Amino acid sequence: MYKIQTLNHIAKCGLAVFPEERYEITENETDPDGMLLRSYAMHNIDFSSNLKAIARAGAGVNNIPVDKCTERGIVVFNTPGANANAVKELVLASLMLSSRNLLEGIQWAKTLQGQGEAVPKLVETGKKEYVGTEIKYKKLGIIGLGAIGALVANDALALEMEVVGYDPYVSVETAWRLSRQVQRAMSVEQIYATCDYITIHVPLTQQTKGMLNGDAFRLMKKGVRIFNFSRGELVNEHDLAQAIEQGIVANYVTDFPNDNVLHMKRVISIPHLGASTYESEENCAIMAAKQLKDYLETGNIKNSVNYPNVELPYAGQRRITVAHENVPNMVGQITSLLAEVKINIADMINRSRGNWAYTLIDIDNHLNKDLRELERKLQAIKGTVAVRII
Template sequence: MFKIQTLNKIDPDGLKLFPLDNYEIASEIPNPDAIILRSFKMHDMEIPSSVKSIARAGAGVNNIPIEKCTEQGIVVFNTPGANANAVKEAVIAGMLMASRDYIGAVNWGKTLIGEGENVPALVEKGKSNFAGEELKGKTLAVIGLGAIGVLVANAASALRMKVVGYDPYMSVKHALKLSREVTWVEGIQLLLQQADYVTINVPLTPDTKGYINKDKFAMMKDGVKILNFARGGLVNHADLKDAIDSGKVASYVTDFPDEECLKMDKVISIPHLGASTKESETNCAIMAVEQTREYLENGNIINSVNFPAAEMERNGGCRIIIANKNVPNMVSQISSILAANGLNIDNMLNRKRDDIAYNIIDVATSTVNASVKDELLAVDGIFMVRILNK
């Protein structure tokens, strides 16, 4: 019986994929095997030693102590792409709000309550104060062509915008999904200097914190409109305020406001609604559950942010999972221990990511003695062993 702890409300359409005969699910549960969460901040949480995996029902994992989890041999998953369509639609809505002052116009319209029959005439008289511009023909610069960035680029292209994209790390998978109408450029300056709109679609890391700053603003046209539906820390707010005051930035739309943003003029602050759709929450939950099950039951790793991707079909027998430091002579030591215990390797997969090596080993027998786990953990460099008996 596997125990699953949920640290946030997780969509029931996802949770129901856990078979009740083999899984127990609760928000408070002792010694959980796995944790599923959304935005719960885990950095100050003491993670039980029983935890084998953590799945974030969403793409961002800055609320999870990744390094600490890695040291404890905990595989951390996210669900890239599951909420991509919802965020894409939010970015398009953000561009429309930045282009035409719908929010101001609606708020102004409310002031006409009580004018009775005069409302239509007053509307016609006042509407010119909210004139905007169309997206068609304007240039959108897309920073980051991952799952969301590609969808945004393609949607903007369909709206007859000129779209240019920049992503030095774009995968082949995402490149194949990118519309031929989208122009890919090699340098950030070439991208920004032609943009009427800029959308940021990259993860927040130590390298990308404050990525949009005074140096980037200096590359942009006057009157540019910036959209940030990725993470708040990507934009330097002090530099943003200066850029707004100077007229460099005409509008900033963010899904990650703080008090500083709320006080700024020409900032449209949306309370983190990018992925807040029923469909997105369901998709993220389903993916998180499926990845958790695959790891707990078979040791396969799909969409981990700290361990190598590794998938191998079961042979019907026992499976041994081993994580170790990525140093020489580890596989031979593992093989020697298994051979000494009379275990013949039917199939083996070895994958590496940075300093971690991950091994999936299928053996002919249906069970493996627990003492084998102890022998393997005694090897210098091996920090996690799981035995999945048939």
Template sequence: MYKILTLNKISSIGTDCLCPDKYTIVNEEASPDGILLRSASMHEMELPESLKAVARAGAGVNNIPLDKCADQGIVVFNTPGANANAVKELVLCSIFLASRKIVQGINWTQSLNGQEGVAKLVEKGKGDFVGPEIKGKKLGVIGLGAIGTLVANDAVHLGMEVYAYNRTLNANVGLKLNPQIHLTDIETIVKTCDYISLHIALTPETKHMFNADTFNKVKKGVRILNFSRNELVDNEALKKALEDNTVSSYVIDFPTEDVLGVDNIITIPHLGASTPESEDNCAYMAATQIAEYLEKGNIVNSVNYPDCSMAYTGNKRICVLGKGLSVDSITSFVKETGNTISAMVNASKGEYSYTIIDVSENEVKDMSGLKNIAGVTGYRVI
């Protein structure tokens, strides 16, 4: 029986797919086999020795100590694309919010409560909230993951001229894009686009990529949408760019105290994936991935170990996680202990590796010596 600890409320669509004959779902557990979570932070958590896998019902994993997990042989999963449609819809909504001063107009209208002649006041004051249409305007999409690709494609159908950048381009990315989209570089997007939507990961290289120097290069009056991470934008430089109308408006789904109450900054309380459909999709994907790993040893959508899978035949299976580990050292040990290898697959991700070995015997000889091999971070026999 596998014990699964939930650190957040997880949609029953996910937990219900875990067979009750094989899994126990708990809110408190000292020795869980797996953890399901959404936004709860694990950075201060002491990781139990029993823990084999963590599955994040969402894409971002900055709330999970990835390196610490990897070094302890704990595989971390996320659910890329499961919330993509929800975020895309809010991004498209925000293009209109950034253009038409809708939020500002609504707030102003509410301030008229209690006054007489509201209809006349509205007609007199509506001119303060004029904003441009988006049809024919240029949208730059930086990052063509699941969300960025959907935003770019749908913006074409809204009549926008779309420019897009991705750090790496391959046939898989290209096939998903509308052929009308212009693939280009960040510099071109910054200099020419009326709207820029950010869909890239926060890394040391991308932190404050929109800074004072960037704002000196942008098209005058640009509108920026940030549905990735707050730290991609230098907020102090942004506020100066807003003051001199270099930037017309900024929409952020990860607000911090330094952007609250600033004119022409629209702060959304991290609602990108807050739909019942998204929560169901993420929960189901996270639960099925953790089950596939615990029951069959297959890794799909891991962020700290390589994806690595092999068809499960029901034979005994040895799964070995490693860091700087030689595959030969694993196979030699398995053979020396008297096991016959019938099938094997290995994959690497940076310095971390994963090996799946199926053996012919009904019983696997003692594998406890694996832990003494240099580089082995964890192993299991299924």
């Protein structure tokens, strides 16, 4: 029986992925095999020695101590692409929202309450104050062509925008999805200097933190509109305020309001609604649950943020999983130990990711050996952080 602890409300369709006869799901489990969460802050949690994996029903994992998990062999999953359509729709809505002065116009129209039959004439007289611009034929720059960026690019083309994208790490899968009409920028500076609209879809890292700063704003066209549905910290807010005052940034639309941006003019603050659709929450819950279930039952890894993706078809045979440091001779030591105790390898795969690696080994089922002793010996190999025998 596997034990799953939920740290946030998870959609029922996601929890339904776990068969009741094999899984126990509770909010108060103290020794879980797996954890399932959304935005719960985990940095102060003491993990039990039994914890094998954490699945985040969403893309960002800033709320999870990933490095700590990696060092203990705990696999951390996220759900890239599960909420991509929801975010894409809000980006497209924001393109028009910022261009047509809709919010200001709506707020002004409400001030006409009580004017009776004079309202239509007042509307016709006052509407000139809220003249906007069309997005058709304007140039949209997309920084980051992952699941969301690619969807935004394709749909913006359908709206007859000129689209240019920058992503030095674009995946083969994304390349297949991306329209050939999307122009390729050779540098992020090219996006800054040439685009009327800029939307950013990159993860928050030490390298990307504050990437939209004074240097970036100085390269931009006057009147540019910027959209941030990734992370608030990607933008240097002090420099943003100056760029708005100087007329460089006509509008900044963010899904991550804080007290600083709420005090700024020309900022549209959306209360983190990018993935807040019923469909998105259900998609993320199902995807996270399936990844967690597959890992617990087969050892296969898909969409991990700290270990490589590794998949070996599982037919119910005995399987050994080893999470270890990516150093020379680790695989050799593992296979030598199996040979020493006369265990035959039926199939195996090894993949690495940075300083860490993961090895899956299928062995013969017909064994009269104490596999607990084998697990202990594998764990004793220097550089090994977690061993499972399924």
